[in-house]
Amino acid sequence: MPIDANTGFVRFEGVQKTYDGKVLVVKDLNLSIGKGEFLTMLGPSGSGKTTCLLMLAGFETATHGEILVDGKPINNIPPHKRGIGMVFQNYALFPHMTVAENLAFPLDVRSVGRDERDAKVKRALDMVQMGGFESRRPLQLSGGQQQRIALARALVFEPDLVLMDEPLGALDKQLREHMQFEIKHLHERLGVTVVYVTHDQTEALTMSDRVAVFDDGRIQQLAAPDHLYEMPENSFVAQFIGENNTLMGIVEELSEDVASVRLDGGEIVSAVPVNVGAVGERTRVSVRPERVELDERKLPSGAHTIAAEVQEFIYMGDIFRTRLKVAGNEDFIVKSRNASNQTRLSPGEKIKIGWLPEDCRALDA
Amino acid sequence: MVTDTANRLRSQAEDSVNLRRKLNRSLRMQKVRALLLIAPLLIFILISFLFPIADMLFRSVENKIVSQVLPRTVASLQSWDPANSDLPNEATFRSIYADLAIAVEQRRNTRVGTRLNYESPGIASLFRKVKRGMTKIDVSSFINFFNDLDSNFRDSEWLAREFSEPELAKLLPFSASALEYWRVENPEGGQPDSYLYVSLAVELISASKAELGELERPIADFLVKAQEQLPRLDHVNLRDAFLEIDRKWGEPTVWRTIKMYSSTLTTGYLLNSIDMKKGLDGPEFRDDSERLYIKIFIRTLVMSLTITLCSLLLGYPVAYFLAHQPLRRANLYLILVLLPFWTSLLVRTSAWKVLLQQEGVINDFMVVLRIIDDSGRLIMINNQFGTIVAMTHILLPFMILPLFSVMKTIPESYVRAAKSLGASSWTAFRRIYFPQTMAGIGAGSVLVFILAIGYYITPELVGGTKGTFISNRIAYHISSSLNWGLAAALASLLFGAVLVLYWVYDRIVGIDNVKLG
Numbered sequence: 001m002p003i004d005a006n007t008g009f010v011r012f013e014g015v016q017k018t019y020d021g022k023v024l025v026v027k028d029l030n031l032s033i034g035k036g037e038f039l040t041m042l043g044p045s046g047s048g049k050t051t052c053l054l055m056l057a058g059f060e061t062a063t064h065g066e067i068l069v070d071g072k073p074i075n076n077i078p079p080h081k082r083g084i085g086m087v088f089q090n091y092a093l094f095p096h097m098t099v100a101e102n103l104a105f106p107l108d109v110r111s112v113g114r115d116e117r118d119a120k121v122k123r124a125l126d127m128v129q130m131g132g133f134e135s136r137r138p139l140q141l142s143g144g145q146q147q148r149i150a151l152a153r154a155l156v157f158e159p160d161l162v163l164m165d166e167p168l169g170a171l172d173k174q175l176r177e178h179m180q181f182e183i184k185h186l187h188e189r190l191g192v193t194v195v196y197v198t199h200d201q202t203e204a205l206t207m208s209d210r211v212a213v214f215d216d217g218r219i220q221q222l223a224a225p226d227h228l229y230e231m232p233e234n235s236f237v238a239q240f241i242g243e244n245n246t247l248m249g250i251v252e253e254l255s256e257d258v259a260s261v262r263l264d265g266g267e268i269v270s271a272v273p274v275n276v277g278a279v280g281e282r283t284r285v286s287v288r289p290e291r292v293e294l295d296e297r298k299l300p301s302g303a304h305t306i307a308a309e310v311q312e313f314i315y316m317g318d319i320f321r322t323r324l325k326v327a328g329n330e331d332f333i334v335k336s337r338n339a340s341n342q343t344r345l346s347p348g349e350k351i352k353i354g355w356l357p358e359d360c361r362a363l364d365a
Numbered sequence: 366m367v368t369d370t371a372n373r374l375r376s377q378a379e380d381s382v383n384l385r386r387k388l389n390r391s392l393r394m395q396k397v398r399a400l401l402l403i404a405p406l407l408i409f410i411l412i413s414f415l416f417p418i419a420d421m422l423f424r425s426v427e428n429k430i431v432s433q434v435l436p437r438t439v440a441s442l443q444s445w446d447p448a449n450s451d452l453p454n455e456a457t458f459r460s461i462y463a464d465l466a467i468a469v470e471q472r473r474n475t476r477v478g479t480r481l482n483y484e485s486p487g488i489a490s491l492f493r494k495v496k497r498g499m500t501k502i503d504v505s506s507f508i509n510f511f512n513d514l515d516s517n518f519r520d521s522e523w524l525a526r527e528f529s530e531p532e533l534a535k536l537l538p539f540s541a542s543a544l545e546y547w548r549v550e551n552p553e554g555g556q557p558d559s560y561l562y563v564s565l566a567v568e569l570i571s572a573s574k575a576e577l578g579e580l581e582r583p584i585a586d587f588l589v590k591a592q593e594q595l596p597r598l599d600h601v602n603l604r605d606a607f608l609e610i611d612r613k614w615g616e617p618t619v620w621r622t623i624k625m626y627s628s629t630l631t632t633g634y635l636l637n638s639i640d641m642k643k644g645l646d647g648p649e650f651r652d653d654s655e656r657l658y659i660k661i662f663i664r665t666l667v668m669s670l671t672i673t674l675c676s677l678l679l680g681y682p683v684a685y686f687l688a689h690q691p692l693r694r695a696n697l698y699l700i701l702v703l704l705p706f707w708t709s710l711l712v713r714t715s716a717w718k719v720l721l722q723q724e725g726v727i728n729d730f731m732v733v734l735r736i737i738d739d740s741g742r743l744i745m746i747n748n749q750f751g752t753i754v755a756m757t758h759i760l761l762p763f764m765i766l767p768l769f770s771v772m773k774t775i776p777e778s779y780v781r782a783a784k785s786l787g788a789s790s791w792t793a794f795r796r797i798y799f800p801q802t803m804a805g806i807g808a809g810s811v812l813v814f815i816l817a818i819g820y821y822i823t824p825e826l827v828g829g830t831k832g833t834f835i836s837n838r839i840a841y842h843i844s845s846s847l848n849w850g851l852a853a854a855l856a857s858l859l860f861g862a863v864l865v866l867y868w869v870y871d872r873i874v875g876i877d878n879v880k881l882g
Contacts, residue, residue: 059781079784080793092782096800105796106786157787 008032009193010056010161015065017051025051027217029065033195035160038187040196042204043214044240052214053163053197058082069161080109085154085162085192089169091146093138099125099149100134106157124156125149127186144175151183155190164196168203180206201241205229213237230288234275235363238286245292245332247285248365254279259362261285265327269304271362282365289335291359294322295343296352305354308332310345320344324353422860425638425853428631431623434477435464437539437567439627447621448645457620458603459567462502463539466560467546469496483848484633484642485622491613498610506601507562510594515587519556521548527584536576537568565591566598621645634854658838658855662862665835668749669817675757676764676813677806684768684805688775695773702765710759714826717755721746721827747829755827760816764809771805807874815863835859 010033017026026048033039041049054060056067058079066073074082094102100121107117125131128148138146147167154162164183168176184207187194198204204211205225213220213228213236221228221237232238235246252268253260259273261283269285276283293299311330312323319335322345326332334353336342345351432439437460445453468474478492511518518524524544528534534541543564547557569592577588607614625643626633633643640656641648650656683702687695705713720726728742737743745751775798783793821836828837835855842852 057781057785059784078790079781080787080789082785083787084785086782086785088778088782090776090778092776092778094779094783094797105783105788109786109788109792153786163785 009035009037009070010195011066011068012052013066013068015052015055015062015067017048017055017060017063024217026055026062029217029219031212031219031222033193035193036191038184038194038196038207038209040198040204040208040211041214042198042201042211042240044199047214048217049197049212049214050165053165053195056195057084057086057163083157083159083161085157085159087150087154087162087164087167089166091138091150091167091170093146093149093153095138097137098134099130099136099138099141102138102149103153103156106153110157120156124152127155128152128182143171144179147171147179148182151186155186155192159192161193161195164194166198167196168198168200176203177206183207205241213240215240231274232286232361232363235284235286235365238284238361238363243289243333243335245287245289245326245329247287247327247329247332249283249285251276251279251281251283251362258357259283261362263327267306267327269306269360270357271360272358274361275364276362283362284365285360285362287355287360289321289333292334292353292355294334294336294345294351294353296354299354300356303354303356304360305352308351308353310347310349310351312347313345326353421849421853422857423853424850425634425857426630426632427850428480428626428633429629430473430477430480431627432629434468434471434473435461435623435627436542437461437464437564438623440539441567442620442624442627445620445624447617447624450617452604452615452617453620455602455604456567456570458607459563460539461607462499462504462603463543463560463564463567465492465495465499466558466563467543469499470550479847480850481622481626483637483851484626485618487613488619488622491611491619494611498607501610502603502606504559504563504601504603506598507566508559510598511562511565511591514591514594517583518562518587521551521554521557524557524561524584527582530580530582532576532580533582533584536572536580537565540564540568563603566595570595634850635857637851638854638858658835661833661835661838662858664749665818665859666862668753668832668834669814671753672756672760672817673764673810673814675753676761677810679757680761680764680768680809681802681806684765684772687765687769688772699769702762705759705762710822711826713759714755714823717751717758717827718746721751721754746827747832749828749832751827751829752824752832752834755823756817756820759823760813763812763816767808767812768802768805771802771808775801803874807870811867811870814866818863819859 008031010031012029012031015026015029016024018024029048029052031052041052043049051060055062056069058074058077062075067075069082069084093099094105097105103121103124104117107120112120121134122131125133128151130145130148130152133141133145133149138149141149147170150167154164167183168179171179180203183194187207196204196207205228208225210222210224211228212222215236221233223231223233228237229241232241232244238244239246247263247265247269249261249263249269251259251273252262254273254276257272258270259276260268260270262268263285271285293303296305299305306326308324308326310322311325314321314323318338320338320342322334322336323330324332324334438457441457441460442453445457465474468477474492474495475489478489481492482489521544525548528537528541528544540561543561544557547561548554551557569588572588572592574589574592577585577592579585580588604614613619632648636642636648638658639662640651640659642651643649687698687702690698718725722728723742723744723746725746727745728737731737732739732742745754779797779801780793783797784790788796818834819836820834821840824832824834825837825840828834836859839852839855839859842848842855
């Protein structure tokens with residue numbers, strides 16, 4: 001889904017933010033979010049993603065730059081007039097109100113008539129399958145139920161834009177996965193624009209149309225999940241999204257689409273040059289664990305092979321996880337499917353492993 | 366097979382009993398250990414605090430003094446109808462003569478006078494005067510009457526031997542106690558004082574002749590003879606003698622008061638503390654001019670409420686400010702809030718005296734600024750205003766601390782959520798933030814109110830006459846008027862009022878919702 005930088009529904013233009021006047025938490029952020037898009041801001045804590053969300057919601061002001069929603073600058077609009085729904089990390093359900101009162105709150109402050117209000121509350125509750133819980137208090141609900149109510153409350157006044165600040169962080173794994181799909185389906189059904197903040201990369205990949213990977217106050221890469229996973233543009237993204245094997249080396253030869261890298265162990269591998277300097281500079285070669293083949297015979301033609309020594313074999317049920325020593329790196333991981341013809345290796349075995357050159361990316365050191 | 370099942374069931378039952386016993390034993394050990402931890406404090410508080418307070422509060426209904434000092438009079442008044450405007454009969458006057466004669470020796474006549482004076486002002490002087498007056502009363506006829514019967518009546522040793530007969534002591538208990546008292550006071554022996562003979566004369570009138578005759582003692586015959594000859598004493602008129610000491614002895618009110626307050630337990634103090642008194646037909650209100658305590662109770666309540674409200678109005682913003690500061694700075698400010706606790710309460714109150722008085726700092730300042738004229742200096746102390754200002758200042762920390770501790774626990778995300786849902790800052794505060802601080806408001810208000818309602822030093826120093834609390838009256842009765850019974854009754858009522866308010870508060874707000882920290 002290509003988004004034109006000038007027509008995006010939400011636009012950050014050269015936004016900077018500092019809390020103490022010394023350190024920039026957000027450095028020159030430019031981001032355009034399309035209408036109806038599900039965009040996730042992903043990054044480690046302290047990367048500036050939550051600050052961006054708070055600026056968008058109006059709880060923090062940008063030190064520099066402009067934020068526009070639907071073409072209008074919102075820097076000077078107070079939060080309650082922005083009409084942006086928000087789901088908070090700890091749900092922030094009002095403990096002294098019932099579920100129905102919580103949901104009616106945004107409608108009440110908008111002076112919605114009683115009949116319309118009740119109808120909307122009911123619809124919103126049905127939408128998150130929480131009909132019948134109207135008179136409960138938030139503290140009487142489980143975490144997942146509270147999450148649904150918080151979601152319904154952020155949506156009940158039909159905002160065009162909904163912000164979610166790590167909304168699933170407090171749930172256990174199974175419930176979290178379940179809620180991921182529910183939120184995704186709600187988004188698809190309602191067509192609202194969602195800006196979602198998380199530090200959980202699986203969550204980001206599962207739910208989003210596009211993911212903005214934040215680090216050190218900057219967007220490191222903004223791309224669709226598959227693109228992000230398969231074609232990381234720098235080593236931070238490669239490391240942060242999913243698991244990755246890295247091998248350090250020096251660029252020997254560099255052309256438009258192939259770079260030859262002499263690894264620190266002496267082997268030469270070719271890789272797709274993504275983020276490399278010139279010949280002679282250090283680079284970080286990255287290969288996904290599931291793209292590595294343990295059995296030399298199964299390799300297609302044109303594949304690289306390299307010597308490896310098995311360090312550890314871990315049985316994980318659906319997959320096997322093999323730790324190898326490759327080109328001096330003792331933490332080279334290979335994931336293989338638990339198929340009937342899959343080889344089970346034992347520590348100490350010396351084997352040849354391989355991968356396709358196009359699965360191997362040369363990134364910044 | 367059947368026995369097997371029965372045996373198994375029985376052993377199961379025994380097992381479960383054993384299990385419960387084991388559990389109880391282990392729990393008991395825990396309880397004992399817990400009790401041992403608090404035992405030193407518990408014992409200390411019990412001995413030095415709870416028992417004395419309970420004893421003090423008991424004084425609000427305790428009334429032994431009248432029946433102890435005037436036992437014969439009280440017994441004699443039993444047949445007298447207080448609604449009657451007639452005076453009690455001669456026997457009562459003889460009884461009170463005997464009672465007072467002993468009381469004067471014990472120096473208890475003024476004490477019973479003081480006690481009765483609380484209920485009927487003016488009685489105290491009556492009981493004071495008897496000390497001199499009674500020496501003038503001629504009771505030689507009583508002494509002579511018994512001495513004429515038998516010369517042994519002069520001998521206290523002989524009388525004591527006779528009265529050691531339990532039957533006789535039971536028949537004439539007041540005479541027995543009079544003799545015993547005399548013998549304690551006069552261990553060298555000799556002829557007893559007149560009160561013994563007056564007491565004997567009074568008691569013999571109503572004693573049963575048959576029972577007297579049955580006594581197997583030499584004195585029995587004499588007593589029977591005395592009883593027969595008692596009418597010879599009819600000419601002695603102690604009533605007139607008492608009237609001569611003070612005409613008031615001829616007023617039925619005096620006797621009514623004695624009779625009404627003769628029981629060992631009385632509601633008198635409690636009635637007094639709500640401006641009532643015992644009347645002939647049950648409790649009745651005092652005259653308007655004598656009413657005092659209800660007014661002071663209401664004033665105490667109203668002023669305590671005002672102080673609570675002022676503390677809340679001043680403390681809420683401060684607590685809000687503190688709760689929204691970074692932790693380190695909040696702690697610093699909190700120390701500033703607690704700073705007043707480092708100075709003595711007396712110093713702080715005196716400081717307010719300096720500030721508020723007519724020649725004080727605030728008045729001077731306003732005169733200099735020409736806000737007020739030199740002749741129009743404001744009276745800000747020795748009235749309710751002074752008390753409210755000083756006490757609000759002193760009690761403010763007790764409002765701020767619970768408010769702060771509650772506000773600290775309210776996550777910022779609630780207000781943010783409200784704002785993101787479309788509520789203005791004011792609406793978010795009013796509908797989301799404020800209701801969640803109710804626990805703190807409740808805790809702070811209860812704390813300040815209960816502290817205020819029993820406050821003593823500050824109203825005493827800056828309250829003047831119009832700004833004093835019920836506690837100042839209690840202190841007055843404890844240390845100046847020495848009417849401890851009334852002080853205890855007022856304190857009991859105050860205690861009761863606080864308990865009632867606490868109960869009401871619990872019903873409305875719920876004490877579980879109160880958070881102190």
